[in-house]
Structures are given as structure tokens and as C-alpha cells.
Amino acid sequence: MTKTTIAALALAALAGTATAQTKVGMITTLSGGGASLGVDTRDGFMLAIEQSGRDDVDVVIEDDERAPDRAVQIADRMIQSERVDVLTGIVWSNLAMAVVPSATAQGKVYLSTNAAPAQLAGRMCHPNYFAVSYQNDNLHEAAGAWANQAGYSDTFVMAPNYPAGRDGLTGFKRFYEGELAGEIYTDLGQTDYAAEIAEIRASDADSVFFFLPGGMGISFLKQYSDAGVDLPLVGPAFSFDQGILQATGEAALGVRNTSQWSPDLDNPANRDFVAAFEEAHGRLPSLYAAQGYDTANLLLSALDRAEVSDAEAFRAALAEADFDSVRGDFSFASNQHPIQDIYVREVVEEDGVFTNRIVGTALEDRANAYLDACDMQ
Amino acid sequence: MSAALIAEQILNGLQSGMMLFLMAAGLTLVFGVMGLINLAHGSLYMVGAFLAASAAAATGSFLVALAAAMAGAALAGAVVERVVIRRLYDRDHLDQVLATFALILIFSEGTRWVFGSFPLYLDVPDWLSGPVELPGGILYPRYRLALIGAGLAAAAGLGLLVTRTRLGMRIRAGKDDREMIAALGVDIGRLYTLVFALGAGLAGLAGALVGTIRSVQVGMGEPVLILAFVTIVIGGIGSIRGALVGALLVGLTDTLGGILLPRALALVTDPATARTTGAALASMAIYALMAGILVWRPTGLYGARPA
């Protein structure tokens, strides 16, 4: 063997270590009552990573138990001892508020697969923070716009009494032009809505907007349909997600809900995604799975264009959003939250499975209300 | 607010109180007879709901689902009593708290292991669905009326069981004097297993009945557990009658508080503040009620007075 080949081999070996691994830390909820959301986020994200066939992306996954202090602890560990480059996966806004500001301040990139609270879109926006899902208000705004299109003029509105709930009603009112027949704040985690349903029945509302994510939505929908109130319901996708529709059953049939994604959205990337996810997991993907999948593809597209170590270039590559989103057209607004269409879906039953079908578009190319509050232009 | 709306809200309060009673009865019985604090009571409620959902999915029958929930939870209760709980009777409350806290962890994640992470489907059967019209023009869900009926039936049944049967006599005796009843030749171990299984069965039944109109998911037991504790503490621990009164008080306070407090506050402040502050105060109302009652009567409404 000549000296030059040895040098070449050594160089190749060096190069091998130099192009090495991008480390991604995923913090999401994998135990307890909210686990279904985190499981879908993870499965969607990992599907995209596996499909890419790349072996230079390491994903470390940890369960946050939906507890803010646990999420902070995991983030500290991922940053301090596993030395990840990118963090992602948090489902809940309160956990995101605990983790994201300090992670981005330490120079890590955070890609949000779901939670996108108003503060992080506005005053506290950061060049290292990208929301791939939406801005939290978007689906509520779309519901308000849809209520106008549907001709509702006297809507009863309801949400839990916590920041995301209050933001939800604000988002709805931002676009809704009619009167409010009533406004109620429920307890967070409330399971019985008999009292609220009685109020709705006693009001002269022509429709009901409600934001009750997860189990709260299941409880409300079952009880509402059993109470024999026949006012039309409208709400954001969180109560009509694929993961919980089977548990809600017929009670949700026909209800209109707003979402930036739907399993029947007609584009090649989405058709491939839905088929591949069903094949891999034996169930239809949820909104959270779609958001996880898009987030991973965005990350991979940026890795094709820049090294993570070159922060400036990597951020620019992310901001390009040069990937095939399952939502179709997708780009980032100046505060690094999506500009996208938001649809109205209807809950239907197909072959014994409850799912959503698109029936209209509520908002086109919607960015968010916080562009001016963010000083990142 | 119309009179009909107020009447309907009172019915709602009664209904949530009756379901709370099913939970509280088992808890208070177990504490009264064996002196055991059981934090895992909420887990048995969850087990009941999951078993009911599985049985309903398999057989399509609501009554089979209820039976499965009750029997399954009672069986789970009996097993837990034999394996773990009986080692705790002569321990102090601290050990009981730690051991049953550990049981919650095991039950919750064990259930997710077996049934998966997604909520399960369980719905009102056709013959109980839809509203009925009550006198005064109130439209009220048939199922909720059935829940009130089921709660009353359970209360009456328990009352008869404790006052009129041989088992009830032993339960009352076991409460007052353990050595005495053991000396009379009653197998106290078996009695305890039976009482614990009975409480577990009631919790499982409550889980199935309530799970039908709520979401059947992991973690559903803990909020109910706390409410049930509040209930039995208000009523006086060990007293079935206290559990009933406490359950109705908690149910009514919780339901009416959420409706009336925001309205009351709207009289003195602007509507937006009234809505959020009212909701905040309403969520604290039952705990304030409990603290108030304990300050007034340190052993609850019907609790035994300390010597």
C-alpha cells in the first residue's frame, strides 16, 4: 500500500466522522392520559426518518409524562449530556413554555410538532424556534371564519379556563362577526358538562363553538348528543382527532371541525403518508402524526442543504421549508410559523371507521396574528 | 335564569352526587371496617370502565358490560386485598398511603400496557338514549335519570345490606370491635376480603356507568378519587349515610357553583372578569366547603366523635 492511499483512507475516515450524526431529542407524552397524542407524534416523525433511509440522524425519545418539570429535566439532560442539536416533540403549550425559551437561548433549534403558544409567536419569538404545526389560534380563527360562512349569527362559545382556552375564544372572536349567545369557561379536565349543556339549551343560540381537547371533548360530545340539543357544533380539530374519534363514536358524526390537515387531503405526499402510516401501524394517522411527519421531513430537507453546525445556514435552510408537506402548500411567515390553508372537515363513518372528510376551506394562506409583535423580520 | 333551568341544574347536581356516592360508599366502608386509606380506589373505577368498554365491544350488550365491570373490579379488588392490602391493616396510615400510591402507578400504566394509549369507546345503549320530557317542560337525558335511579338503588341496597343481613351485622361488629368478632368465630380475613371486593365492585360499577357518558382513558380515576375523598370526609369517615349526604352536597356545590358564581360576580364586576374569576372560584368551591365543614365539625357531619 502506498503512502497516498493510506493518506486517502485516513482522510476518508476523518470525513466519515466529520459528516457524522445529527442528534435529535424528542420530548413527548408517552404515558398517562395524554399518551395517544405523543405516540402519534413519535410514530409520524419516525416514519419520515425511516422512509428517508438516512443513518446520519439519531433520534433520542423521552417521555415527559405531561409534567413541565419533567420536560425541563429531560431537555437539560438532552442538551447537557446527550448534546443534541435539535429538539422537538412537545405536545402541550405549558410544557413548551417551560422548555423552548431556555433551549433556544442555549443555541438549540426547536421544531414544534404541535404546541405553538401566542408568546412564542410574538414577543418571545426566536430565530431558533420554528412551529411546523400552526399557531395555536389558527384553528379557532378558522372556526370563527367558518361560522360566518355558515351564516351563524348567535353562537354560544365554551372553553376550559386556562391560557390556551382563553386564547381559543379570543381566536374565534377575531374572525367571527355575529353575536355571542353565551360564553362559559369550564374547569380544565372537567368530565361532566350537564350544567353547561342545560345553559346552551336555555339560551337562544343558533350554534355552539367549543374548544375541549382530548378526553374533555369525548365527554362533551357524548353528553351533548344524548341531551337531544340539536344546535350545530363547530370546533377545532382537537376534539375530532383520529385517535379519539373511535372513542366518541356516533356522537361526533356530522360535526364540522377546522384543521390544516385531513387524511383525505388530495396531494401525492399525503396519499403516500396515509398509506405508509396505515401499513406500518394498522391505524389511520391523526393530525399529530401528520405534524410529526412534516416536522421530520422539514428537518431532513434542511440537513440536505446545510450542516447543523453552521447555525446560520441551517436556520436559513429550515426557513426555506423546501419539503413536500402533507398539507400541500406550506411556507413560513416572518415569525417562523406556517402560512397555510385551513379547512373545514366533517366527521364521517367509512367502513366502520370514524374519520374526517374535507367539506370546505375556512381560511386561505393564513399566517397568524402575531407577526407585528415579533421583532424578527 | 328560569325556574326550569334551575330545576334542571339541581337534577344535574343530584345525578353527579349519586355517582360520587357509588365511589364514596366503597371507600368509606373499607375505611370504616378495616381502617384503611385506599388511594387506589380510583384505579378500580378505571378498571371497571375499561372492562365495560371491552365487554360492550365484544358482546354489544350494555347490561353484560355493567356486570363485567362490577365482577371484574370486585375480582381485582379481592386479588389486591389478598396480595397487598391485608399486609397493611396493622400499619399506620403513612404506609397505607405509600403502598396504595404505588398501586395507582401499577394500575395506570398496566392498563395502558394492556389496552393501549388510545381512549376506548363506550356509549349509552339505544334503550336509554335521548331525552325525556319531565313535568315543567324540562328535557332531561333518560340515561342521567337512570343514573339517579341506579344510585338510589345502590344506596338502598347498601343500607339494607348493612342493617338487615348477617354480613352487615358482621361489618358493623367488625367496625366496633375486631377482637370481639374474631372471638365469635367469624373468619375476619374472609370478611375483610369480602368488604374490600364489595367496595371495589361498587367503584367498578361507577366507572362503567359514568364512563358511558365520559371518556374512558387512563388517568380517569384520580380526579374522581379526590372528589370521593372530599365526600367521605365531609360526611364523616365510615358512615354510609354520611357518604350519601356528602356526595349530594359535593355534587350540588360543584354543579351549581360553576353556574351561579360567574352570574353572582357579574353583578359586581365586568362580565369578562366575572366569567374567569367565577370559574376559578367555582373550581375551588368544594375544597372550601370541605375545609369549612371540617373546621365546624372536625370529624365530618356523621363521623364518630373522638372520645
Place this chain on the structure above:
Amino acid sequence: MTAERWLNALVLPALGLVALAAHLGDAPFTVTLATRAAIFALAAVGLNVALGMGGLVSLGHAAFFGLGGYAMGILAWHAQTYQPLQIGPLAIAGTTSMPVVWLVAIAASALAAVPIGLLALRTAGVYFIMITLAFGQMFYFFAISWPAYGGEDGLSIYVRNGFPGLNTLVPIQFFGLVFGLLCGACALAAFLRRSPFGLALNAARQSPERVRAAGIEPDRLRLAAFVVSAAITGLAGALFADLNRFVSPAMFSWQLSGEIMVFVILGGVGRLMGPVLGAALFVAMEHVLGGISPYWHVFLGLVLLAVVLFARGGIAALLTGRAHG
């Protein structure tokens, strides 16, 4: 020296050595874990004053833990946003100085503990457990639905509060502070146990009549123990908030009250070093089991169950080979 004394002498140095070794071995996260353990230990040392010495089984100590946390969060938030805190005509500037935050946290928790203690001490036994739980829940629901300081979202504090002469963002330096406070609290607990107050409290736990006959009102002793206990736990809450640079209503949750109690029981009720052992073991188990299986809570539950059933008196009793007298 007896086994108990060996234990008392060795536990704290061991915790300090773990952190120091981790620091030298460039494993900053292990230092963070040790800090977490030390903070939980401090909270548990606080609860142990009420629980072990006073026999007061409080399932509401998260109220004080949370109050301490919010004392830190609110003060730092006002400092960070340059908005003074208005209380009536009084305008208080926020602060990011740890010693000030600590004092406020201690004072706030102690002040809250007086009315809570007065009301709760009217009851006994299970009723006491439940009334303290009720107070904890009231704080929890209030914090969630009160919009001023973030509600359920909580408050993020971007920079850890400062301590004169130290860079608190360096894990080992922050650990040093926490560790020093923990040692101080343990010394205070040891002093209290031997003081006339501690002896009277112990006597009141075992036979209230005799203490009353000696002319001391047992409930006064208990109230004093409850307030001291709350103050220590409140201090731990402020440190926990600084560790995470974040406060949220989860600090008020009943699960947290339960966990603090678990630390004490796991380590050994009434033992000087019980709470420290319990907290350290719990944090270690959380860390190790969390990596094994997504269903790791099942295993955590099994371990806790085994400790209650087969290691009466907790780890301290297991190590020293005898149950607490």
C-alpha cells in the same frame, strides 16, 4: 458509632461526592440530577419536621412548595419585565437575587402555614390528611385559573437568579448552594430534635395528656412544627423553580404532595437522613427506570410496594438493621 450514626454521617457527603465526581468527569447532567435530588431532599426534610417529629401527616405540602416557587417566579418576572409589583399603594421592584428570593419564599410559606395549620389542627388522623389535601387543591386550582402569572402555562424565567460571587448557571456552583442549604436544614432538624421544643413535640405525639398536664398546649407545639416544616419546604420550592427556571401550577398538584411524602416514607419516617436517602433513591430510580421501558411507572410502583411491604421503616431501617424506636 452505631449504624444510625454512620448513616447520618455518610449520606450527605456521599451526595456531595457524586456531584463533585460528575462535575470532574464532565457529566453536567448528573450534577443537575444530584441538584434535583438535593432539592427534593430539602422539601422532604421540611415535611419530616411535621411528619416525623410532630406526627402530622400533611398531604398538602405541595402548597408550600408551590408558594416558594411562585415567590421566586413572581419576583424574577417583575425584575425581568421591569414592572414593579403593586400591592395597594406599595410598589415593590422585583429581584433576581437568590438570598432575597429565599427569604421571601420562607416568609410566604410560613405565613400561609399559620392559618392553614390553625384550621387543619382542629382535626386529626385521616381528617388532617384530607384537610391539608383540600388546601393544596385550592392553591392548585387557583394557580391554574388565575391569569395574572401565566395560569396553567406558568412563568418562564430565562436566567437563573444570581448569588453574590457565584455563577449560578454553572451546574456545580448551583449544586453547591443547594447542598449548603440542605446541610443547614439537616443541622436545624438535628438541633430541633434535641431541643426542649423537639422533646416536647415528641412527647405530645406519644401522649398529649402528659404534655398538657405539664402545662403545654400540644396544638401550639404542632402549629410551630407545621410552620417550620412549611418554611423549609417553601425554600425548596424556590430552589426547584430556579433549577428549572420555570414555575407552574404543577408544583401545587396533589401528586407532588404525594411524592414528597413518598420520599420521607421511602427513606424512613422520623429519621434524620431518611428524607435525603428517599429523595436521592427516588430521583435515581426515575432516571434509571425511565430508560428501560415506556411502562416504567409499573416498575417504580413495584419497587415502592416492595419497600412498604418488606422494608418497614424505609431504606434507613434496612441499612441500619433496625426499625425506628
